[in-house]
Amino acid sequence: MSISDSLIQHADRLCRNEYGNSVFIRGLLEISNYCVMNCKYCGLRRDNFRLKRYRMTFNEVITAVERGWQRGIRSFVLQGGEDPELPPKALANLADAIRKKVPGNYALTFSFGTMAKDDYAQLKAAGVDRYLIRFETSDPDLHQQLRGTTLAKRLTAIEAVKSLGFEAGSGFMTGLPGYSEEQLYRDIELARSLDLDMAGVGPFIPHPQTPLAKEPGSPLALAVQAVALLRLALPKANIPATTAAGSLAPDGREQMLAAGANVLMPNIGPVDYKKLYELYPGKICLDEDGLTCLGCLAIRVKTVGKELSMERGDSHNLSLNKGKTA
Numbered sequence: 001m002s003i004s005d006s007l008i009q010h011a012d013r014l015c016r017n018e019y020g021n022s023v024f025i026r027g028l029l030e031i032s033n034y035c036v037m038n039c040k041y042c043g044l045r046r047d048n049f050r051l052k053r054y055r056m057t058f059n060e061v062i063t064a065v066e067r068g069w070q071r072g073i074r075s076f077v078l079q080g081g082e083d084p085e086l087p088p089k090a091l092a093n094l095a096d097a098i099r100k101k102v103p104g105n106y107a108l109t110f111s112f113g114t115m116a117k118d119d120y121a122q123l124k125a126a127g128v129d130r131y132l133i134r135f136e137t138s139d140p141d142l143h144q145q146l147r148g149t150t151l152a153k154r155l156t157a158i159e160a161v162k163s164l165g166f167e168a169g170s171g172f173m174t175g176l177p178g179y180s181e182e183q184l185y186r187d188i189e190l191a192r193s194l195d196l197d198m199a200g201v202g203p204f205i206p207h208p209q210t211p212l213a214k215e216p217g218s219p220l221a222l223a224v225q226a227v228a229l230l231r232l233a234l235p236k237a238n239i240p241a242t243t244a245a246g247s248l249a250p251d252g253r254e255q256m257l258a259a260g261a262n263v264l265m266p267n268i269g270p271v272d273y274k275k276l277y278e279l280y281p282g283k284i285c286l287d288e289d290g291l292t293c294l295g296c297l298a299i300r301v302k303t304v305g306k307e308l309s310m311e312r313g314d315s316h317n318l319s320l321n322k323g324k325t326a
């Protein structure tokens with residue numbers, strides 16, 4: 001057996017020890033593809049003038065959450081670009097409106113990029129429990145070059161999220177330009193040192209309307225290995241099998257679920273918007289209603305001996321509690 005196979009098996013064991021065979025479902029809503037940032041890897045970047053932009057109305061978002069709730073989903077993730085029409089105040093209003101219109105015990109996760117600590121505090125006060133913000137790469141020079149801003153700022157944002165008592169999620173992409181094994185270990189080490197509650201890794205997939213169009217994309221196997229290493233580094237974290245992995249191979253997400261991942265994030269938003277949230281090309285399940293996807297996902301997870309769970313799926317990592325007592 002190769003080192004890589006035994007690594008994956010070990011990570012799988014650690015994951016099952018912690019979370020059993022459960023795969024937590026997060027209902028994902030990609031609520032806006034407007035973005036003022038210009039990240040060189042991303043199809044939503046400001047300078048992609050070919051992309052038709054959209055923004056869901058509050059009512060559309062609330063209706064989608066309500067449908068998800070009725071279907072039994074107890075964890076929702078709202079994500080978007082850094083949209084000037086959705087400043088922190090508006091996002092807090094949205095969280096508040098969701099909590100009022102759809103009462104119940106479910107987790108609300110937001111992922112809208114870098115903000116000031118006070119802004120994150122507003123979101124927390126409005127009922128957001130978790131925040132996702134990947135550091136993307138732990139290489140400060142590459143970070144600056146690809147994102148036009150510093151890694152330090154991103155890390156300050158992650159620390160702010162943690163100190164406010166959110167469940168904190170972060171992660172990175174494998175296979176960015178100049179990627180090496182050494183870089184993978186540094187990315188894992190940063191994720192470990194941040195003591196993340198949720199950690200996600202996706203393979204970089206070049207988008208034709210970006211400056212990285214001609215770069216090679218990440219091999220899927222590298223992203224699967226990264227998931228296994230993340231599980232070793234953060235045994236108690238929730239780790240998603242990412243959609244980007246599913247876009248590289250039909251069983252990409254199953255490979256991650258067999259290598260230490262325990263979360264799936266089907267998009268439950270309106271089908272017409274899904275195509276327009278084109279971070280990278282080749283995204284899967286674009287014509288399906290996310291709630292219909294649940295049947296398909298249930299079959300897929302069985303192939304790796306797992307089963308879907310619609311529960312909140314709180315992280316077993318302790319930093320949440322540490323945040324509360326800080």
Ligand code: SAH
Binds near residue numbers: 172280
């Ligand atoms: N605007 C927010 C959230 C949306 S982007 C933010 O940037 O934090 C969500 C994630 O998509 C990013 O964190 C990045 O890791 C991933 N992503 C963007 N472009 C990608 C690409 N070309 N290939 C793979 N993943 C990509």
Ligand code: SF4
Binds near residue numbers: 037039043080
């Ligand atoms: Fe905007 Fe996020 Fe894409 Fe960067 S990765 S351009 S912040 S949506």
